[in-house]
Amino acid sequence: MKVLQACDLAVGYGTRTVVNDINLDALKGQFICLLGPNGSGKSTILRCLAGLLAPLRGSVYLKGNQLYTLGPGDLARTMAVVLMERLSPGLLTAFEVVAMGRYPYTDFWGHLTEKDRCKTQEALRLVNGENLATRYFAELSDGEKQKVMLARALAQEPELIILDEPTTHLDVKHRLEVMAILRQLTREKGITVILSLHEIDLALKSCAIAMLVKEGKILACGPPEEVLDEDTVTELYDIDSAYFSDCLGGMELRNNGGTLVYVLGGAGSGARVYRMLSKHGFGVVTGVIHENDVDYHVGKAIGATLIEEQPFEEIGDSSFERAVELIRRAARVIDAGFPVGSLNLRNLDLIRLVLAQGRTVYTLRGKRETEELYGEAGSRFIHCHSLGDLLEKLTSNAHATG
Amino acid sequence: MFFKEKTGRYYIFTIIFAFLVGALFLLNLSLGSVPVPLKEVYRVVLHQPVDNTTFQAVIWKIRLPRSLATLFGGAALATGGLLLQIFFRNPIVGPYVLGISSGATLLVALVMLTSLSVGLTLHPFALSMAAFLGALLVMILVLAVANRVRNVVTLLVVGLMMGYLCSAVSSILIALAEKEKVHGFVLWTLGSFSGFTWDELVVLMGLSGPLLLCSLLLCKPLNAFLLGEDYARSMGVNIRCFRVAIVMLASALAGLVTAFAGPVAFIGLAVPHMARLSLGTSDNRALLPATILLGATVASLCDLVARMALSPVELPISAITSFFGAPIVIGLLLKRRTAL
Numbered sequence: 123m124k125v126l127q128a129c130d131l132a133v134g135y136g137t138r139t140v141v142n143d144i145n146l147d148a149l150k151g152q153f154i155c156l157l158g159p160n161g162s163g164k165s166t167i168l169r170c171l172a173g174l175l176a177p178l179r180g181s182v183y184l185k186g187n188q189l190y191t192l193g194p195g196d197l198a199r200t201m202a203v204v205l206m207e208r209l210s211p212g213l214l215t216a217f218e219v220v221a222m223g224r225y226p227y228t229d230f231w232g233h234l235t236e237k238d239r240c241k242t243q244e245a246l247r248l249v250n251g252e253n254l255a256t257r258y259f260a261e262l263s264d265g266e267k268q269k270v271m272l273a274r275a276l277a278q279e280p281e282l283i284i285l286d287e288p289t290t291h292l293d294v295k296h297r298l299e300v301m302a303i304l305r306q307l308t309r310e311k312g313i314t315v316i317l318s319l320h321e322i323d324l325a326l327k328s329c330a331i332a333m334l335v336k337e338g339k340i341l342a343c344g345p346p347e348e349v350l351d352e353d354t355v356t357e358l359y360d361i362d363s364a365y366f367s368d369c370l371g372g373m374e375l376r377n378n379g380g381t382l383v384y385v386l387g388g389a390g391s392g393a394r395v396y397r398m399l400s401k402h403g404f405g406v407v408t409g410v411i412h413e414n415d416v417d418y419h420v421g422k423a424i425g426a427t428l429i430e431e432q433p434f435e436e437i438g439d440s441s442f443e444r445a446v447e448l449i450r451r452a453a454r455v456i457d458a459g460f461p462v463g464s465l466n467l468r469n470l471d472l473i474r475l476v477l478a479q480g481r482t483v484y485t486l487r488g489k490r491e492t493e494e495l496y497g498e499a500g501s502r503f504i505h506c507h508s509l510g511d512l513l514e515k516l517t518s519n520a521h522a523t524g
Numbered sequence: 525m526f527f528k529e530k531t532g533r534y535y536i537f538t539i540i541f542a543f544l545v546g547a548l549f550l551l552n553l554s555l556g557s558v559p560v561p562l563k564e565v566y567r568v569v570l571h572q573p574v575d576n577t578t579f580q581a582v583i584w585k586i587r588l589p590r591s592l593a594t595l596f597g598g599a600a601l602a603t604g605g606l607l608l609q610i611f612f613r614n615p616i617v618g619p620y621v622l623g624i625s626s627g628a629t630l631l632v633a634l635v636m637l638t639s640l641s642v643g644l645t646l647h648p649f650a651l652s653m654a655a656f657l658g659a660l661l662v663m664i665l666v667l668a669v670a671n672r673v674r675n676v677v678t679l680l681v682v683g684l685m686m687g688y689l690c691s692a693v694s695s696i697l698i699a700l701a702e703k704e705k706v707h708g709f710v711l712w713t714l715g716s717f718s719g720f721t722w723d724e725l726v727v728l729m730g731l732s733g734p735l736l737l738c739s740l741l742l743c744k745p746l747n748a749f750l751l752g753e754d755y756a757r758s759m760g761v762n763i764r765c766f767r768v769a770i771v772m773l774a775s776a777l778a779g780l781v782t783a784f785a786g787p788v789a790f791i792g793l794a795v796p797h798m799a800r801l802s803l804g805t806s807d808n809r810a811l812l813p814a815t816i817l818l819g820a821t822v823a824s825l826c827d828l829v830a831r832m833a834l835s836p837v838e839l840p841i842s843a844i845t846s847f848f849g850a851p852i853v854i855g856l857l858l859k860r861r862t863a864l
Contacts, residue, residue, distance in 0.1 A: 173758070174754050193760075197758075198760035201758070203755070203758045205754055205755065209752060211751055211806060213805050218807060222759065223759070225748055225759040225761075226759060230744065231744060231809060232743065232809065274751075278759065
């Protein structure tokens, strides 16, 4: 069932069109997310869908009825909003703010019946905010305020909630909590949720439909797994300095090169080393690494030079030789402490080769482990007990030699 | 449950305010250059035979209309202030912020300071009519603007500018006027409830009473408006009608008082704060009645002080309201560290 439908909608203010050609079908219980850079018109679209702004062209249908012909009361019983503006409602408790959501249901004086009180409590419970009830709204933290505003929207018993950047200003805990609550609402109560977000990773992981808005146009609209690929995200936000990995579902800052460091990683042992090196201005080369390895994806997203091997294949001669060549050019070699198995045995050969050349290898493994793996040669390692330790040793040696 | 505790507090304060209104009303009838014992006050008001005919004359002709006017005037100003504070979501707004008093002052200046009135016998109502007309004109202008602008802050600025324009013209008129006329005009601009006649009182009560009732009827949308215009609309408030209603109510209440008593400062700004902070809520179902009562209380008290402090010289009531009101508001705010 279509809860909200937008047909050839154009939104804007006065004569200025902000976004054109918006078509959207929001189904019952669907989680829809608007993504786009600041100023792309996400809020304007949401205001129009919420009936707070008249469309310039086209129309919006709420459960089959023209949105702008609905009476304000009918509209309020079907749709609720959570806006971005910061509220200062004076001396109202959180409970009173939430109870305000009962507005379309209460009598002329706004008197709360027992049922209204129950619904209000229930709404507070849904957002894990029962303990906030008696406190003044103005005294709450940003995250708590947002939860209260969400509860207020729920108290309206809507079939559709529209939220404008509900996660802005929130810390990680509240951000995830708000998204989890919204997802739960779509699943358990069949409420349709339309919101705008800045966090691509959150969108990718929570919403059913993503709508990408940029420069007055809808770039794409569909399941995020389909529309949010690496190129679209880069185009959407015009990002040069970072890279979006759809496989990892997050952004990585680009590696800009510097002193070349060769990392032998695998199975996740390399990811944190790459990030740290990249952050501190080293150029990262890594391999040999399988294309199905998580380190491969992180390395790729960061923009490290990769020497890859086909998934589930043993390391072949061509990649081994490329690795030898790049290790020769690298200023430092790090053993990230990867797990050794039959498929990546030759990475150990790479390290032995380096040691045989008389070069030092930084390792995150313990002493006993290196001795077991490399025998006598194991003593020529520089052992680092943590990433911080590794960084310290890398930089101090760089000063010493450089 | 905390709701019960809170409503208990509302009732207590409302009763206290009501009691204060009554007490001050009686004091206003009793105290003055001719003190009337309270017992005699009862007898006079209840039309029982009194020995002293002076008492009868003083109370019926002077003090009763003045005291009643003070009650209604204070209530009207405080309510007008509260309505606009909610409407603009701004705690430092008063009933005159839309330029109502400046408009009234301008027309009064035209009547008092220029030779427009020469040749016409000044009807006792002429000044009041002029003041009310001025307030009305400004209100109509503001309403016309209110329908065009999207943002209430824009409206606020328009109101302020309107006030400056009217004040500018008034000050030019003062500069050009004769000295004796200016003195009378300046006294008018300070505001006073003195010399209220029964005719004037009937108009004031007959109009401000229903207007106050109308404001009470708006409790529910006013509450929704505490969350801002967009939220109010999303909850089913008809914003267009509501805007017009608020501007008209607040302007009419303020204009009415100004018409008869001149611009009385501060009550409209301070009383809503006093009521809000003593009740500890912004819920208008409790706050509006309390504001009406407290407005009447504060106006009565200030009028009493204005009359008695340096008797027989009467002080301007605006001076008293500001002099005592400002420290009280500051004190209440400092005690409670919550934002308004």
